[in-house]
Amino acid sequence: MGKDGESVMKRLLQSLFLLAALAAQMALAGPERLPVGDFFKDPEFTSVSLSPTGEYITVSVPQGDRTVLAAFKVDGMKLVGKWDYGAKRHIERVFWVNDERFLMFVSRKLGRFDFRVGTPDVYASNVDGTQRADMPNLGFYQIVDVTWDDPRTILVQRSIDSAFLSKYDVYDGRVTTVATAPLRFGNFIVNAKGEPRYVVGQDEKNNLITMRRDGDAWIQVHRDEMGGDRRVPLGFDGGDESKVVFEVSRGGKPATVVLVNPETGEETPLSRNPNVEPGGFLQSSGDNPELLAIRYFDGLPSYDFVKKDHPESKVYAGLINAFPDRSVSFAGISKDGRLVLLRTFSDRDPGSYFLFDRKTNQAKYLLSAMSWIDPEKMASMQPFSFKARDGRTIHGYITLPPDSDGGPLPMILHPHGGPHGPRDMWGFNPEVQFLANRGYAVLQVNFRGSGGYGSEFERAGYRNWGTAMIDDMTDAVDWAIARGIADKDRICTYGASYGGYAALQSVVRNPDKYRCTIGYVGVYSLPLMFKDGDIPDSESGRNYLERVLPVDLAEQQRQSPAFNVDRIRIPVMLVHGGKDERVPMSQYRLLKKNLEQAGRPPEVTVVEDKEGHGFYDYDNQVELYTAMEAFLDKHIGGKSN
Structure with missing residues (x-):
C-alpha cells in the first residue's frame, strides 16, 4: 500500500474512531434532547x-x-x-x-x-x-336537555332552597319555570317529551335524595346518607320510561351501571369495573338515544359495549379497531347518525380529530393538537398496580425514556394536583414527556384520595394529605426500586399545586430517600389555607377545607412542610406566580423564610410576578423548564442521562 493509500486508511480509521466515540457519547447522553419549547407550546386546539x-x-x-x-x-x-x-x-x-x-x-x-x-x-x-x-x-343554571321541536329554548335547572326546572330562551334569555322540587342542588331527569320524571338532590342534612314524579307530586324512592351508598338515575334507555339507567354504588366502591324497571323494581346489571368509576357513556344518535357502551379509565382507556348488536355499536367498535395503537374517544354524532366526530390519541401522541362518514365509510382527517410532536421520539406510559403497606391496592403509571433498557434509572416522583377528584390517566402529558426525554423515569401515583376509584377510596385521603397519601407515594417508589426501574440513589420529587405540597412533604416524611425536590405553586402550610387564597373566600371552599384537612392546628402543622424544615436537608427548587390566587405567594414566602432561617435556603427560586397558578407565558415556561432541567441534571443526572 502506498503512502496515499496509508493516508486514506489512516483518515478512515480516525473517522471510524470519532464516529464510535460520538456513538458512545450519544449512548451515554440518552435520548435526543428535543427543544424545551416543543413540549410547552400551546396546542393548536x-x-x-x-x-x-x-x-x-x-x-x-x-x-x-x-x-x-x-x-x-x-x-x-x-x-x-x-x-x-x-x-x-x-x-x-x-x-x-x-x-x-x-x-x-x-x-x-x-x-x-x-x-x-x-x-x-x-x-x-x-x-x-x-x-x-x-x-x-x-x-x-345547568343544561338538562335540548328541545329540538322548539329551537328557541332549552331545558335548564337551578337550585336555591328548592330545585327549579325551566325553559330558557337562547335568543333573548327569558326564563319560564316548568317544575320545582323540594331539594337543594337538584338534578332533573326528563323523558322524551321534556317532562320531569326524576330529581336527585340533597336535603338539609346533605343526604342524597332521589325522587320520582307521580302526577303533580314528588315521591322519595331512595335516600343515601352523606358519604354512604349511592343510587342515582342517569336517564331513560331509548326514551323508554320502563328502562331507567342507574349508577349504583355500595360501600363506597366504584359504581355499577344497572337498568331498572321502576314499576316492577326489576334490576338488570349492565356494566361494572372493579377498580374505577364509569368514565363516560356512549349513546346512539336520534331523539331517543340508547346506551351503547360505558367508558372506563382503568390503566388503559377501554369501552364496555352493552349493546354489541346495535348498528352504531358496530360502527364505534370498528373505529376503535381501526386505530389499534391509539385510544379513540367520540366527540359527537350528527342527528341523522351519518357523521361521527372522533379523536385518536395515545401516551406518545397528543391527538388528532377525524370525521367519519358512515355513508362513504371514510374517515376524513381534520386537525392535530401538536403537529410538531413526533410520536416515535416520545416515551411509553405503562400502567401498574401494587399493594401499599396496609394492603390497599394502588394504581399508577411509569414512563421510561424512549431508549431505556429498563433501568435502574434516575427517577422523578411526580404527584398530581387536586388532590381529591383529579387523578393521573393514560395519555400524552407534556411534563412527563419532557422529563422522560431528558433521561428520567417518571412515576405517577393515584394515591388514596384521588378521584375515579370510588368514594371510599377518595375519602380515605381526607385529613391524611401529609400521612397516608404520602405513604402511598413512598410505597410506589419502593416498588420501582425493587423492580430495578429506579436507582435508589438518584430519585427526586416534583409536583405542582397539591403535587408541589406532596413533593416537599415526601421529603419531610422520608428525608433520606430523595436527592432533591421541586415545588411548583405548591401549598406548604395547611393552616394558611384557611386564611389566604380564594378557597376560603366561598362557603363551599371553607366546607371543603373543613372536610379534607386535619381539624387540630398542631396536626395541620405536623403535615406542613413549612413547619418541618429541619427534615428538609436536600436541595430545593421553588416556583411560584406572583398573582396566584389559588395558592398565594404567602405559601412560598413562609417556606422560603423558614428554610433560610434553618440555614438551608432554596437552591433555585423562580418567581414570575405576572403569572398565576401555573405559568401561561411561553417564554416563562421555557425558562422554568430549562432551569428545572439544569437542577435535576446537577443532582441526579449522570451517564445514564
Whole structure:
C-alpha cells in the first residue's frame, strides 16, 4: 500500500474512531434532547364540537392567556366565524342548542393549573357569527336537555332552597319555570317529551335524595346518607320510561351501571369495573338515544359495549379497531347518525380529530393538537398496580425514556394536583414527556384520595394529605426500586399545586430517600389555607377545607412542610406566580423564610410576578423548564442521562 493509500486508511480509521466515540457519547447522553419549547407550546386546539347537522365544527384555540373559538364549514374547512372574549378568558366548552346556534361557556382562569374562577359567563351565537348575545344568569343554571321541536329554548335547572326546572330562551334569555322540587342542588331527569320524571338532590342534612314524579307530586324512592351508598338515575334507555339507567354504588366502591324497571323494581346489571368509576357513556344518535357502551379509565382507556348488536355499536367498535395503537374517544354524532366526530390519541401522541362518514365509510382527517410532536421520539406510559403497606391496592403509571433498557434509572416522583377528584390517566402529558426525554423515569401515583376509584377510596385521603397519601407515594417508589426501574440513589420529587405540597412533604416524611425536590405553586402550610387564597373566600371552599384537612392546628402543622424544615436537608427548587390566587405567594414566602432561617435556603427560586397558578407565558415556561432541567441534571443526572 502506498503512502496515499496509508493516508486514506489512516483518515478512515480516525473517522471510524470519532464516529464510535460520538456513538458512545450519544449512548451515554440518552435520548435526543428535543427543544424545551416543543413540549410547552400551546396546542393548536383543546376541543372540537360537531354541529347537529354535521355541517360545521367549532374549534377552541388557546392563545397564551386566553382561549378563542373558531367555527369552520367541514367541507373545505372554511372559516366562518371567530370569537375572543379577552385576556384570562377561556371559551372552555360549546353546547349546540339547535342546528345553527350554540352556547359558549367562558371562564376566568388565573393560571395553567387553576380551576375555573367563579361562575362562567355564557354567550350565544349563530355559527356564522350573527345574532351574538349575552345570556344573562345562564352560568348559574345547568343544561338538562335540548328541545329540538322548539329551537328557541332549552331545558335548564337551578337550585336555591328548592330545585327549579325551566325553559330558557337562547335568543333573548327569558326564563319560564316548568317544575320545582323540594331539594337543594337538584338534578332533573326528563323523558322524551321534556317532562320531569326524576330529581336527585340533597336535603338539609346533605343526604342524597332521589325522587320520582307521580302526577303533580314528588315521591322519595331512595335516600343515601352523606358519604354512604349511592343510587342515582342517569336517564331513560331509548326514551323508554320502563328502562331507567342507574349508577349504583355500595360501600363506597366504584359504581355499577344497572337498568331498572321502576314499576316492577326489576334490576338488570349492565356494566361494572372493579377498580374505577364509569368514565363516560356512549349513546346512539336520534331523539331517543340508547346506551351503547360505558367508558372506563382503568390503566388503559377501554369501552364496555352493552349493546354489541346495535348498528352504531358496530360502527364505534370498528373505529376503535381501526386505530389499534391509539385510544379513540367520540366527540359527537350528527342527528341523522351519518357523521361521527372522533379523536385518536395515545401516551406518545397528543391527538388528532377525524370525521367519519358512515355513508362513504371514510374517515376524513381534520386537525392535530401538536403537529410538531413526533410520536416515535416520545416515551411509553405503562400502567401498574401494587399493594401499599396496609394492603390497599394502588394504581399508577411509569414512563421510561424512549431508549431505556429498563433501568435502574434516575427517577422523578411526580404527584398530581387536586388532590381529591383529579387523578393521573393514560395519555400524552407534556411534563412527563419532557422529563422522560431528558433521561428520567417518571412515576405517577393515584394515591388514596384521588378521584375515579370510588368514594371510599377518595375519602380515605381526607385529613391524611401529609400521612397516608404520602405513604402511598413512598410505597410506589419502593416498588420501582425493587423492580430495578429506579436507582435508589438518584430519585427526586416534583409536583405542582397539591403535587408541589406532596413533593416537599415526601421529603419531610422520608428525608433520606430523595436527592432533591421541586415545588411548583405548591401549598406548604395547611393552616394558611384557611386564611389566604380564594378557597376560603366561598362557603363551599371553607366546607371543603373543613372536610379534607386535619381539624387540630398542631396536626395541620405536623403535615406542613413549612413547619418541618429541619427534615428538609436536600436541595430545593421553588416556583411560584406572583398573582396566584389559588395558592398565594404567602405559601412560598413562609417556606422560603423558614428554610433560610434553618440555614438551608432554596437552591433555585423562580418567581414570575405576572403569572398565576401555573405559568401561561411561553417564554416563562421555557425558562422554568430549562432551569428545572439544569437542577435535576446537577443532582441526579449522570451517564445514564
